[in-house]
Amino acid sequence: xxxxxxxxxxxxxxxxxxxxxxxxxxxxxxxxxxxxxxxxxxxxxxxxxxxxxxxxxxxxxxxxxxxxxxxxxxxxxxxxxxxxxxxxxxxxxxxxxxxxxxxxxxxxxxxxxxxxxxxxxxxxxxxxxxxxxxxxxxxxxxxxxxxxxxxxxxxxxxxxxxxxxxxxxxxxxxxxxxxxxxxxxxxxxxxxxxxxxxxxxxxxxxxxxxxxxxxxxxxxxxxxxxxxxxxxxxxxxxxxxxxxxxxxxxxxxxxxxxxxxxxxxxxxxxxxxxxxxxxxxxxxxxxxxxxxxxxxxxxxxxxxxxxxxxxxxxxxxxxxxxxxxxxxxxxxxxxx
Numbered sequence: 001x002x003x004x005x006x007x008x009x010x011x012x013x014x015x016x017x018x019x020x021x022x023x024x025x026x027x028x029x030x031x032x033x034x035x036x037x038x039x040x041x042x043x044x045x046x047x048x049x050x051x052x053x054x055x056x057x058x059x060x061x062x063x064x065x066x067x068x069x070x071x072x073x074x075x076x077x078x079x080x081x082x083x084x085x086x087x088x089x090x091x092x093x094x095x096x097x098x099x100x101x102x103x104x105x106x107x108x109x110x111x112x113x114x115x116x117x118x119x120x121x122x123x124x125x126x127x128x129x130x131x132x133x134x135x136x137x138x139x140x141x142x143x144x145x146x147x148x149x150x151x152x153x154x155x156x157x158x159x160x161x162x163x164x165x166x167x168x169x170x171x172x173x174x175x176x177x178x179x180x181x182x183x184x185x186x187x188x189x190x191x192x193x194x195x196x197x198x199x200x201x202x203x204x205x206x207x208x209x210x211x212x213x214x215x216x217x218x219x220x221x222x223x224x225x226x227x228x229x230x231x232x233x234x235x236x237x238x239x240x241x242x243x244x245x246x247x248x249x250x251x252x253x254x255x256x257x258x259x260x261x262x263x264x265x266x267x268x269x270x271x272x273x274x275x276x277x278x279x280x281x282x283x284x285x286x287x288x289x290x291x292x293x294x295x296x297x298x299x300x301x302x303x304x305x306x307x308x309x310x311x312x313x314x315x316x317x318x319x320x321x322x323x324x325x326x327x328x329x330x331x332x333x334x335x336x
Contacts, residue, residue, distance in 0.1 A: 004102055007190055010183040011097045014105065017176040018093030024086050025049055029169035030123070032149055033247055034059065035161040040266045042247050045071075046167060049086055050079045066158075067138030068130055068147055078122065085115060093176075102187065109180050116177060124151050127164075217242050217277045217287045218250050229258040229265075230305055237285035239303040239310065244275040256295075257307025260335075276332070281310040282317035290332040294318045298327025 006014075028046035031054070035042045043055040051073055060070040073079055092108045131148025134141075142158070149155060149162045156162075166174060220240045226233055234240055234254040241259040243251040253259040256278060277287035278295075293311040296318050301308045308327070312318040322329060 005100045006096075006102060006105055006183075007186055010105065010186050011100060013179045013183045013186075014093045014097040014108075017179050018090050018097065020172050020176055021086055021090045021093065024169040024172050025083060027169040027172070028053070028167035029173070031165060031167040033163040033165075035163070035249065036159050040251075041245060042249060044247065049082045049169070052076075065139045066147060067135035067141065069133070071130075076126075089115070093180075105183065105187070109184060112177065112180060116173065120151065127151065217244055217275060218252075220252055220279075220287070225252050227252065227254040227258050227305075229253055229262040230255075232304065234304075236304055238279060238281045239307070240279040240285070240287070241290075242275075242277045242287055244277070255303045255305040255307040256309040256311065257303070258305055260307075278311035278332075280312055282312040282314055282321060288313045293332060295330050295332060295335065296322055296325065296327050297330060298322075298325040300325040301327065 028048050030047040032045045032047075033042050034044075043058055045052060045056060045059055046054040052071055056071055063070055069075075089108070089112060092111070096105045096108050127148050132146045134147070145158075147157050149157070150164045152164050152166075154161060154163050220234055220237070220242065222235055222237055223233060228251040232254055234252065236254065239255050241253045241256045243253075243259065243263075245251075251259075251262065253262065259276075276290040278290050278293050279285050280288050280293075281296075288311070290311070293313055294315050296310045296312075297308055298310075299308050301310050303309065310318070310321065310325075312321070318329065
């Protein structure tokens with residue numbers, strides 16, 4: 001006789017889904033990043049359950065020139081409906097975990113999947129309308145040009161690169177869908193799977209999810225990557241450097257001095273960004289955090305743009321280098 005109740009692991013997963021969705025009410029669900037030369041840090045629009053935030057005023061100003069409608073919270077009925085939908089699924093997942101009935105579990109699962117599909121279709125329609133319904137009397141009119149952002153991923157729009165990806169709330173939604181699907185698999189395989197197997201699947205899913213969030217500098221490709229500041233091809237691995245911003249954008253340089261000049265020119269508080277990295281001159285030339293490096297400054301160091309700066313994570317190694325090039329040792333924070 002088939003059981004009508006759920007396994008303990010499925011009930012735990014449903015409870016986790018219900019509690020996790022509460023955070024979606026307070027975090028951005030989706031974001032659209034715009035990248036252009038005149039905005040080195042980029043522009044960002046964050047879509048919450050009940051609001052649009054970020055650089056909305058600047059984006060509206062740009063949209064006005066190309067004939068796109070300006071974005072206003074009151075124009076979207078979804079911002080009134082969406083919070084109630086989220087609360088509904090919070091309650092539904094917790095009730096499934098409490099009532100312990102398979103039929104309710106499968107009902108909520110298919111409702112949740114259907115809601116996700118419907119939300120993405122609605123988002124695509126919104127992007128389509130804003131990208132295609134243009135003012136013919138706008139200051140800038142490109143015949144046949146549409147400005148619909150990508151549903152997900154990257155798209156080039158004139159001199160702007162548009163990135164459309166989930167934000168914290170969106171990843172929570174996706175995670176809840178994955179956990180709910182995992183619950184379905186557990187129930188389907190319940191007759192042949194042991195509790196240890198279910199635990200292993202949960203552990204593997206969580207481990208994979210956490211590992212995908214790791215942020216690290218990108219390797220500099222010699223002979224292919226160009227310096228963001230001087231535009232020269234990066235050829236010497238000993239003097240390279242890199243900035244990874246909060247938006248995940250990467251800037252690469254062939255000389256530490258080029259990076260410093262770029263930081264001054266953009267006038268951005270780089271201290272708040274995720275990372276500033278310098279090539280390890282004395283090691284294998286891998287990128288090391290600037291705050292953990294020892295820096296030698298010497299006019300005898302022939303770096304690509306005559307910056308005269310070399311970094312190393314090892315104090316003893318950079319001290320030996322100092323005996324050869326007769327410079328001074330300093331730290332990154334002392335140079336700012």
